[in-house]
Amino acid sequence: MAARSTVDRVTMTALLLPQCLAVAGILYTLAATILAGRWKSAPIPPENGPPVTILKPLHGAEPLLAENLRSFVEQDYRGAVEIVCGVHDPADPAAAVARAIDGPVGVRADRARHGSNGKISNLINMMSDASGDIIILSDSDIAVPPDYISRIVATIAPAGMIATCLYAGRGDAGAWSRIAAAGISWQFLPSVIVGLATGRARPCMGSTIAMRRETLDRIGGFAPFADVLADDHAIGAAARAAGCEVAIPRLIVTHGCAETSLAALTRHELRWNATIRGLDPWGYAGSIVTHPLPLALLGLNLWLVAAALAARLALALRIDRLAGRRTAPIALLPLRDILSFILFLGAFAVRSIDWRGGRFRLGKDGRMSADTEYLT
Numbered sequence: 539m540a541a542r543s544t545v546d547r548v549t550m551t552a553l554l555l556p557q558c559l560a561v562a563g564i565l566y567t568l569a570a571t572i573l574a575g576r577w578k579s580a581p582i583p584p585e586n587g588p589p590v591t592i593l594k595p596l597h598g599a600e601p602l603l604a605e606n607l608r609s610f611v612e613q614d615y616r617g618a619v620e621i622v623c624g625v626h627d628p629a630d631p632a633a634a635v636a637r638a639i640d641g642p643v644g645v646r647a648d649r650a651r652h653g654s655n656g657k658i659s660n661l662i663n664m665m666s667d668a669s670g671d672i673i674i675l676s677d678s679d680i681a682v683p684p685d686y687i688s689r690i691v692a693t694i695a696p697a698g699m700i701a702t703c704l705y706a707g708r709g710d711a712g713a714w715s716r717i718a719a720a721g722i723s724w725q726f727l728p729s730v731i732v733g734l735a736t737g738r739a740r741p742c743m744g745s746t747i748a749m750r751r752e753t754l755d756r757i758g759g760f761a762p763f764a765d766v767l768a769d770d771h772a773i774g775a776a777a778r779a780a781g782c783e784v785a786i787p788r789l790i791v792t793h794g795c796a797e798t799s800l801a802a803l804t805r806h807e808l809r810w811n812a813t814i815r816g817l818d819p820w821g822y823a824g825s826i827v828t829h830p831l832p833l834a835l836l837g838l839n840l841w842l843v844a845a846a847l848a849a850r851l852a853l854a855l856r857i858d859r860l861a862g863r864r865t866a867p868i869a870l871l872p873l874r875d876i877l878s879f880i881l882f883l884g885a886f887a888v889r890s891i892d893w894r895g896g897r898f899r900l901g902k903d904g905r906m907s908a909d910t911e912y913l914t
Contacts, residue, residue, distance in 0.1 A: 626647070
């Protein structure tokens with residue numbers, strides 16, 4: 539009898555914990571829906587501004603790469619703009635795509651390596667071609683609206699400011715890429731909005747990192763980040779340590795997803811999750827409340843399942859309105875949420891990651907090194 543009582547208590551606890559977390563997750567989701575509805579931007583008139591250099595590190599001809607690059611050319615900014623694209627391999631097909639773009643787009647092909655992070659090596663090489671007073675770094679899979687540069691320059695006009703941008707997902711390579719985009723739009727973007735509202739988040743993201751040239755010089759250029767996996771986060775931290783503030787304009791840019799399989803999606807998101815876990819272990823663990831639907835399912839409570847599903851649907855629809863497009867078929871939301879939860883848990887076991895064809899081991903300080911187990 540005592541053994542059965544113990545089993546009953548263990549079973550009750552096993553159900554009660556996910557149920558309590560699901561309730562917290564539903565409240566979080568409702569708050570995220572309200573806050574996302576307040577993330578609106580007012581029109582900004584184009585004004586004359588300082589010369590701008592946009593740095594675009596490239597690696598492979600991604601889907602819609604030409605369209606993404608063209609969105610940076612077709613700007614309403616009243617000032618000089620140059621776009622410097624960089625590749626390590628002169629034969630990289632991305633270089634041909636960039637050279638075919640009409641406008642002030644140049645390509646630098648340079649094999650020089652400066653550390654484990656190929657993107658940062660690329661940026662170090664590209665800086666010799668950059669002449670603008672304002673330096674904007676943006677990943678190759680980002681597309682922006684026509685007022686992007688104007689908003690960025692206005693944001694960093696006060697002294698000691700750098701800028702970064704929130705982003706929503708867009709599937710560029712079929713069904714799996716749309717599922718990946720849904721993870722960005724319906725899971726990641728709301729968490730950042732809530733984090734900003736509560737003061738918990740201090741993001742600096744590869745979608746955009748913009749600063750004055752003297753600010754970049756003050757943090758030592760890009761060289762200090764040559765072995766850092768989360769280079770965007772590290773750049774933001776260095777800027778803050780130098781007395782700068784990271785500002786976020788009321789602007790949502792687009793992140794193009796190119797995953798063509800479950801395996802590709804899993805590799806990408808495990809790397810992403812493991813990076814976040816390494817930077818903020820307790821914050822990452824606490825983000826379990828952003829998964830109310832899987833938690834409700836684990837708690838075997840149909841009422842909580844229904845409430846969690848309704849809350850998540852409302853949030854997904856609100857985010858899609860904010861982004862101005864449907865990220866993915868809304869019927870995929872339960873599948874996407876369950877997959878996100880599995881990958882959330884899986885990141886606790888990750889010690890090395892795949893990135894741009896290489897295998898790297900994660901360090902406690904956010905740095906990465908080649909994983910000798912995979913060297914041949």
